[in-house]
Amino acid sequence: MSLFGTNTGFGSGGTGVFGTTTTDSHNPMKDVEVTSPPDDSISCLAFSPPTMPGNFLIGGSWANDVRCWEVQDNGQTVPKAQQMHTGPVLDVCWSDDGSKVFTASCDKTAKMWDLNSNQTIQIAQHEGPIRTIHWIKAPNYSCVMTGSWDKTLKFWDTRSPNPMMSLQMPERCYCADVVYPMAVVATAERGLIVYQLENQPSEFRRIESPLKHQHRCVAIFKDKQSKPTGFALGSIEGRVAIHYINPPNPAKDNFTFKCHRSNGTNTATPQDIYAVNAISFHPVHGTLATVGSDGRFSFWDKDARTKLKTSEQLDQPITACCFNNNGNIFAYASSYDWSKGHEYYNPQKKNYIFLRNAAEELKPRNKK
């Protein structure tokens, strides 16, 4: 099939005419744009769990709001609802049954949003901005875990105003991930703690960081039996570490790889090293996606240790990403992440959330 100069209807969402010269750098990948994006940088994205039909996307932003869109099968996005905090929203998550959304904000509170009634109630309180929020569903208990810059990790039963448990961390919480029965929290000063959640949450191990720079994002991956077995940790230095909790051969199994860096071969100019803003694992293939301050996303196969794809460069950093529950959709947000300081912040610049078909591009590479 000839690709050039023919209207083949290529691409998703775009006009799809190959050979079109209008490359708008805000969407060079020609992915589907989500309608009514937030007015300020998007800090987090989360798709609804498989327990509820359809795909609903939640996005929290620095405009203090949390928005919900329905993503239809034809790619159309319909804004559904919105809630507010009094401070920027830093993290969001869904309950396991898909009926509630939990939101964490700089206003030091976390809220539970009942989507059916469209009501929110406050369920958590910290002494500093809450950076991470995750829903934990254990056989014998359920709760919300919040990690804050006040150096505590608290667990909340949504019915009670006092935390069920409060664990002290060595430093401010920067990112976390939960896949029962494991939770990983990365803190400031390159702290890294793994918690085990069976019976009740408790600290399992403090790990010496495999990275040499500030931790920025973390995502747990599972083994073939769908048991959490390790995590990917991203830093501000364009590097991701793949770390197994109990590998047969740590020296060989654990590794790091560089990503989100500029002009590799052009040795005349210094290489720009960008932060890895988020990591997401494909729920089916186990391959991972990373998004960075350089405005690109990349797909990787950690088992074959290869890169699967890197996108074109967007004109803004990519601040958040996530896969939907069956791995068909990859959502990523394009907005300013402060990586170049406040001078480069333009409140007028539009923020975007893009959706991309992820069914094919994230298939693992066969090991040679």
Added chain:
Amino acid sequence: MGRKKKKQMKPWCWYCNRDFDDEKILIQHQKAKHFKCHICHKKLYTGPGLAIHCMQVHKETIDGVPNAIPGRTDIELEIYGMEGIPEKDMEERRRVLEQKTQENQKKKQQDDSDEDDDDEEPGPSFQQPATTIQPQAAYAPMTQPGMAPVPAPGMPPGSYSGMPPMMPGVPPMMPGMPPVMPGMPPGMMAMSRMMPPTHGMPPMMPGMPPGIPPPMGHHPGIPHMAQAPPAATRPAVPATTVSTPQPSISKPLFPSAGQMGTRAPSTSSGSSSLDSLSASSKPLSQVQQAASGVAVSSTAPPSAAPKPTFPAYTQSSATAAANTSSAVAKPGTSVTSKPATLTTTSATSKLIHPDEDVSLEELRAQLPRYQCKIPSSGQAHITSPPVAAMGGVMPPQQGVPAQQPGVRHPMQGPYGAPPQGVPGYVPGGMPPYGQAPPMVPPYQAAPPRPAIGMRPPVMSPGGRY
């Protein structure tokens, strides 16, 4: 210089004029660089073998040996290691080597006298040639015991500022090396290590010098050169070595047990560069291109030759260099246990991040525009921004009026408990709500604070948003 044993000179590659310490390593190099099929990456043993493979398997013809210098691309010459090299080329090589040795010696004498004459220290650049030339001349005996003296000259204080503290004398340049010359035996690097400071043409490394940062991490490999393992992992060298900086930086210089192949990193994670490893899939352009670039231009010393290592790193591999430099700068600049340095900037890389100690979100959250709105007298101000934003943006919303009547905070009483957690809001929020005594403060963070249920009628949520 050479060991003066094998054929009166060190094994060298006829295709690209590079020198190697050991013939085994030379052969690995040839297999990886010259006898490797560009289509399926299969490594053959000879040039003709490669030609036949391409013809039979891929139905393609090749014109010449890949990565060979002009004049040495003959695909039909059966050369394996040092065998098969035409006699006239051997002689030519010997002559060239002798010339170079003489040149170096002369230069050394010159530099020596320069130093003597000057009252002040001319600087690291001058010191280097002097000190390094000596090891050069005495290279043969020094190869192994050379490890010791090598670090000394190799540590030009000027060029590696910050590094010495890191490694016992040897900057972690190594990472840069392998990527540049996959297949180059560590010994090669050790030799060239002394080269960099030399501005001229180090006898055996035409074109190498600039691209050869002191291969510190690989020193352990040098004594073990004879061993097969490094050879076996040669193709993976770029990958393994590129990542070496990580472990080697944190460990002492010669993890002899580690070597290139086994590389037992001190940190809990073994590291290998995923980028460069992907030879079969998306190729990591940096490594391979840089490597082939150097290989091809073997005779032309890159312009970075006179400068100390940094440019060399850049040339060898941006990734490794960046890796190195950022790693290097860290130990150099931060004396504290954790690398709490500011943006790492070096000649080769730049971290696009304002401050290492604080996260981007923390920086941003400090701005006044992002301070949490206190619903004190600010009922008005709380409402306005959201209303404006929402009204304009989300017209199709169903059931989510800006006012959000649903936002209520029923748990007033209990939430009064952790008031200590919200001191920040007290000043602003308290006075107006004098009436709502203890309940209010806890809800500072919550928008409809006034409507805290203590007196819903008073602060009608209607006006909230």
